[in-house]
Amino acid sequence: RDPGKDDQAILATLFFYVAYAAIPSVRLMPMWETKGAIAIALLHVGPVEFIYYWFHRALHHHFLYSRYHSHHHASIVTEPITAVIHPFVETIAYFLLFSIPMLIPIYMGYGSVLGVVLYLAYNDFINNMGHCNFEMLPKWIFQRFPPLKYLMYTPSYHSLHHTKFRTNYSLAMPIYDYIFNTMDKSTDELYERTLIGTEETPDVVHLTHMTTLQSTYHLRVAIASVASRPSDNHVWYMWMIWPMAWLSMVLAWVYGSSAFVVESLKLKKIMMQTWVIPRYNFQDFLHLQKDNSMEVVNYLHKNIQN
Numbered sequence: 001r002d003p004g005k006d007d008q009a010i011l012a013t014l015f016f017y018v019a020y021a022a023i024p025s026v027r028l029m030p031m032w033e034t035k036g037a038i039a040i041a042l043l044h045v046g047p048v049e050f051i052y053y054w055f056h057r058a059l060h061h062h063f064l065y066s067r068y069h070s071h072h073h074a075s076i077v078t079e080p081i082t083a084v085i086h087p088f089v090e091t092i093a094y095f096l097l098f099s100i101p102m103l104i105p106i107y108m109g110y111g112s113v114l115g116v117v118l119y120l121a122y123n124d125f126i127n128n129m130g131h132c133n134f135e136m137l138p139k140w141i142f143q144r145f146p147p148l149k150y151l152m153y154t155p156s157y158h159s160l161h162h163t164k165f166r167t168n169y170s171l172a173m174p175i176y177d178y179i180f181n182t183m184d185k186s187t188d189e190l191y192e193r194t195l196i197g198t199e200e201t202p203d204v205v206h207l208t209h210m211t212t213l214q215s216t217y218h219l220r221v222a223i224a225s226v227a228s229r230p231s232d233n234h235v236w237y238m239w240m241i242w243p244m245a246w247l248s249m250v251l252a253w254v255y256g257s258s259a260f261v262v263e264s265l266k267l268k269k270i271m272m273q274t275w276v277i278p279r280y281n282f283q284d285f286l287h288l289q290k291d292n293s294m295e296v297v298n299y300l301h302k303n304i305q306n
Contacts (some may be wrong), residue, residue, distance in 0.1 A: 036110030
C-alpha cells in the first residue's frame with residue numbers, strides 16, 4: 001500500500017537501525033554539538049533544498065509525474081497527512097536526501113543526538129504545516145524580518161503548487177523559486193487574502209468535544225492506524241503514549257475556556273467549520289457545555305446581525 005504516516009515511521013525506524021549498526025560512531029554521539037548543528041543547518045539550506053528543488057521539478061516531467069508524483073497531487077485540497085502520501089520509490093529518495101545533513105556531520109565527528117532529533121522534528125513540522133491548508137503564519141513575522149520570505153514558505157505558498165502544479169517547487173525555502181523564476185506571481189496576494197479569509201463567518205458549524213483520553217489518538221492528525229479503528233478498539237502500544245493524552249487533558253483544563261476552530265472547509269459558497277470545546281467528559285462537561293453553547297450562540301448571532 002502507499003506509504004502513510006505509520007509506514008514512514010516504520011521505514012524511518014529501519015533506516016535508523018541500519019545506521020546504528022553500520023556506523024559505530026553513532027553509538028558514541030554526545031547529546032549536543034554546536035558545530036554539528038551549524039553543519040546540519042548549512043547542509044539543509046544548501047545541498048538539500050537545492051537538490052530537492054530540481055528533483056521536484058523533474059518529478060513534474062510527464063514521464064515521472066504520470067508514474068509517481070501524480071499520486072501525491074491527487075490531493076488538490078491538502079491536509080497534513082498529504083505530506084507523507086508518496087509512492088515507495090519517491091519516499092526512499094526523500095529519505096536518502098534528508099539523510100545528508102545528518103550523516104555528514106556524523107562522519108565529520110560533529111554528530112549529536114539532539115541535532116538529529118531536532119532536524120527530524122523540523123522536517124516533520126514544516127512538511128505538515130505546508131500541507132495543512134490553513135494559513136497560520138502571521139503577517140508581522142515577514143514585516144519585521146523581510147528576508148524570511150526567502151527562507152520560510154507558507155501553507156498558501158504550497159497550496160498554489162497543488163492547484164497550479166508548475167510553480168512553487170521549493171521544499172521549505174522559496175529562495176530557489178525566486179532564483180529560477182518559478183515563484184507563482186499570485187503567492188503574496190493569496191497569502192494576504194487567506195489571512196483575511198480566516199475571519200469569514202461560517203455558514204455551518206459542527207460543535208463537538210473530546211470524550212475520553214483515548215479519543216485523542218483518533219484525531220486525523222494523530223496516529224493513522226488508530227484513527228482508522230473504532231474508538232473502543234485499542235492497540236497494544238497505546239499505553240506508551242498515555243503521557244501525551246494526560247498532557248492534552250492538562251492543557252484542556254488550563255486553556256479550555258472557549259471553543260476553538262480545528263477545521264475549516266469551503267464547498268462552493270458554503271463555509272463549514274468544526275469547533276471543539278476543549279474538555280473531556282469527566283471535566284464537568286455538562287456545566288461547561290452550557291457556558292460554551294451560549295458563547296457559540298452569541299458569536300453566531302452577533303455575526304449574523306453584522
